[in-house]
Amino acid sequence: MAVKIKLKRLGKIRTPQYRIVVADARTKRDGRAIEEIGKYHPKEDPSFIQVKSDRVQYWLGVGAQPTESVTAILRVTGDWQKFKGLPAPPPMKVAAPKADRRALFEAAHKEAENEPKAATTASRKRSEKPAEEAKPAAEAVETTASDGA
Secondary structure, X not given: OOEEEEEEEEEEOOEEEEXXXXXXXXXXXXXXXXXXXXXXXXXOOOOEEEEOHHHHHHHHHOOOEEOHHHHHHHHHHOHXXXXXXXXXXXXXXXXXXXXXXXXXXXXXXXXXXXXXXXXXXXXXXXXXXXXXXXXXXXXXXXXHHHHHO
């Protein structure tokens, strides 16, 4: 039985996410797999690649053939060079860790407490002005109506 290391596609339309799997060469692209040995998300910046190196080395050692796209991924991670006995590639780029959402919220909350409350008084002043301007206009209408009678 010929065994291949290939990509299994997941995800929605235009947002592909792949699993790197070991499967029989005759199975469909998204068919049944023997083992899942990694993940690949090409749309992220930089692309997310996670590979179980020890399992890749095992499967390459027992004769599993990687597809062209998987070979390219293994070259980026350095697993292909390790298998062939070549020098390791430069380290791959890794996305910066995301900030803790709770810490960001607490920092914004502290900043909001220290700000002056001028914004609320300005809105009150704006709402009072149209009411004061409306009174003289109403008085002018009453005086013209009483003059005509």
